[in-house]
Amino acid sequence: MSAVVTAEGERLACDAVVLATELTTAYALLGARPRRPVPLRYSPSAVVLHGSTHREWQALDHHTLFFGGAWRRTFAEIAREGRLMSDPSLLVTRPTATDPALAPPGRQVISVLAPAPNLHTGRLDWPGLAPAYRDELLHTLAGRGLDGFAHDVTIDEVVTPRTWAERGLAAGTPFSLSHTLLQTGPFRPANRVRGIDNVVLAGCGTVPGVGIPPVLISGRLAAARLTGEHRTRRRPRAGASSSVRSTS
Numbered sequence: 665m666s667a668v669v670t671a672e673g674e675r676l677a678c679d680a681v682v683l684a685t686e687l688t689t690a691y692a693l694l695g696a697r698p699r700r701p702v703p704l705r706y707s708p709s710a711v712v713l714h715g716s717t718h719r720e721w722q723a724l725d726h727h728t729l730f731f732g733g734a735w736r737r738t739f740a741e742i743a744r745e746g747r748l749m750s751d752p753s754l755l756v757t758r759p760t761a762t763d764p765a766l767a768p769p770g771r772q773v774i775s776v777l778a779p780a781p782n783l784h785t786g787r788l789d790w791p792g793l794a795p796a797y798r799d800e801l802l803h804t805l806a807g808r809g810l811d812g813f814a815h816d817v818t819i820d821e822v823v824t825p826r827t828w829a830e831r832g833l834a835a836g837t838p839f840s841l842s843h844t845l846l847q848t849g850p851f852r853p854a855n856r857v858r859g860i861d862n863v864v865l866a867g868c869g870t871v872p873g874v875g876i877p878p879v880l881i882s883g884r885l886a887a888a889r890l891t892g893e894h895r896t897r898r899r900p901r902a903g904a905s906s907s908v909r910s911t912s
């Protein structure tokens with residue numbers, strides 16, 4: 665690779681490129697496809713409600729989980745059966761709990777995350793479902809101790825698996841490739857691209873995986889690939905007592 669061409673048509677010469685998009689997008693930009701013995705599998709997705717409120721609930725911390733009684737069944741419903749959770753387990757996030765400056769005085773920022781099937785597993789009519797599902801989630805939380813939640817939280821945005829897909833995320837999930845055995849550790853798509861020496865991948869679609877800490881590690885691994893640092897790992901000579909310095 666000798667240059668990157670931006671969407672505006674600007675050509676930027678480069679010695680190396682780190683592609684931190686989705687795995688499938690990265691390969692598409694390179695005109696290649698990941699070579700895998702079995703098809704890639706994607707994580708479940710999520711419906712996310714974004715809103716705000718003037719209320720404070722004692723039960724709400726920065727992150728608060730509200731488990732349904734049938735939370736084990738939800739794994740089958742969203743990951744295999746492609747259905748909405750029959751007894752929702754929900755994550756409510758209130759970032760203003762730790763950073764009040766994120767909202768005007770007297771208001772709280774609220775988001776509600778409901779795990780949901782991705783678009784490969786469930787073929788649901790998201791535009792049609794979204795308003796009723798939003799109301800169902802808010803009433804579920806009102807019934808789990810957040811008195812008045814359905815009435816006092818103003819929802820500004822409902823993000824569904826369809827929305828994630830419209831934002832370019834494969835299978836309509838923001839959680840990328842699932843962490844099945846065949847997509848974890850040494851079996852996860854590598855950060856090297858076969859046949860192109862100066863391109864390295866980073867982000868949640870490559871090693872080590874999904875989540876902020878793994879993604880930060882992926883950036884470090886990508887940098888080590890480009891600087892050659894990953895090759896400088898020293899191995900102790902037989903019988904030597906020195907320690908091994910891991911650099912990647």
Ligand SMILES: Cc1cc2nc3c(=O)[nH]c(=O)nc-3n(C[C@H](O)[C@H](O)[C@H](O)COP(=O)(O)OP(=O)(O)OC[C@H]3O[C@@H](n4cnc5c(N)ncnc54)[C@H](O)[C@@H]3O)c2cc1C
Nearest residue numbers: 684685686689712777838866867868869874875876877879
């Ligand atoms: C609602 C939600 C809550 C989460 N909560 C947590 C949490 O509490 N803790 C945690 O550890 N993880 C959490 N995660 C997961 C975590 O956010 C992700 O795993 C992580 O952000 C992925 O980072 P990334 O750099 O791979 O992708 P992204 O952060 O999605 O970055 C990819 C970037 O590439 C850009 N891009 C895509 N295509 C192109 C293109 N063609 N050209 C140029 N740019 C492009 C995108 O615009 C984007 O900016 C959460 C995720 C979601 C959706």
